[in-house]
Amino acid sequence: MSKTIFITGASKGFGRIWTEAFLERGDKVAATARNTETLADLAAQYPDTLLPIQLNVNDRAASFTAVNRAAAHFGSLDVVINNAGYGLFGAIEETSEQQARDQIETNVFGLLWVTQAAIPVMRAQGGGHILQVSSVLGVATLPVLGLYNASKWAVEGLSETLASEVKDFGIKVTIVEPNGFSTDWGGASAFHTEANPLYEDVKASLYAGLTPDTIGKPEATAEAILKVVDEENPPLRIFLGKVGFPWLSQVYADRLATWEEWKEVADAAHGHATV
Template identity: 40%
Template sequence: MTRPRTWFITGASRGLGRALTEAVLAAGDRVVGAARDVSPLAGLAAAHPDALRTIALDISDRAAVLTGVERAIAAFDGLDVVVNNAGGMLYGMVEEATEEQIRAHFDVNFFGAVWVSQAVLPHLRERKAGRILQVASMGSGGGVATVGFYGAGKAALASLGEALAMEAEPFGVRVTVVQMGGYATELFTRGTTATAPHPAYDDLRARMAEMWGDETGPAPETAAPALLELSRLPEPPRQLVVGSASFDMVQEMDRTRTADLLRWEDLSRMAPG
């Protein structure tokens, strides 16, 4: 009989983190769920007293992350799968964002994942096994107006994730950057910090709002089976787009970038480097 694996999931109380926590428990594995507010997990913890532990954790606090990861390791005597899922949205134009908003955004969306990765790696490296899933975005390959800081944070996380994959693989630890599509996770509601709008951008803001539309996307529960399957692969990819529609969009964005690259090939080749 295969022993249950132990997952450490940040941002576990809502959205994708909550959906994945429920799916992992249903699959017979165990979860240490971390979030700033773990009260939404109380009912789930009561239903799974032997398989779910919760930790109140602000991942932007590096010292708290180090302590929290030690508690997570002790909860079930080890970790097998780590999911850096916690994050938020900073919505607004680049010029509008304050220094405080920008730093707070990156503290969670980028540095928080860095602190968790640094904290779990010695444990996984010693065990010579483990998985780390870095939850990025299908849009992390390029910037889009009004969500530039979100894309920038996810792009940084994706780039670092690929580097981490190269560094960790010799120790038996596999890292995958998960490029999530648009799911109904409350990212644009509860998880959003908005800038103070400048009237100079009113027209562009209206066009972007029309482009985003009112479609909230599929429920995050629909993404959980793909993540579970990813966690079981003996040779997982370093990057994975999650979502059928998202796959098509990423493929089209890559075609556009390639066409633009070739359009300016002569100018590029003017320099010898």
């Protein structure tokens, strides 16, 4: 049975790949982009099942209009995918106020506005599925991506809370956590701070660790996304790529070890005798 999909950031990268995968199998897709000309070829190929919508997710009113337009056009919205976002590369000290605000504005508030617009639509129809595109960097961090890390940690907290709030409406939430992929996220779509030479070694160390084997092929993610949206009981979280699980397993082992080491100090800070 075909589904109706609303996806942001559909002009390139994951958004474009997933949009094509949905359309190829017969789903109906409302695909948003800042410039809908980037979707012109798909619109010509799928005139009845693709609805291109111009949208800057930073505009809350426009986000509500876009979601409601898609729901009215197709009659329902089974799946909403918050994919729009970008990476800001630079040390925290290097980051300007405007760069910091813009990163959070798009990656967090843009996602929030679309999510808020989708909830009443899905509640009225008795259910739905919201996919929030986070990152492995929403669970652990790498240097030189501090504001991006912060934005995805915010997405994680917001989305986990959302899942507990809307489950009784029949709305399911999945947080998608890709590792690095060869999209233009780190290229043409990326923003960079003004470099401070004091951080050259930190940056060099980071980039040296990005070997071809650690970078996934974005086209390979489509099958996983199709499986997630078709799943009756989808996961709250899913990694995309083979890097996340072993890396985050070690990160959590290290965190647990530290918490255990400091447990007596933590317990004493509670202020009551241990039972």
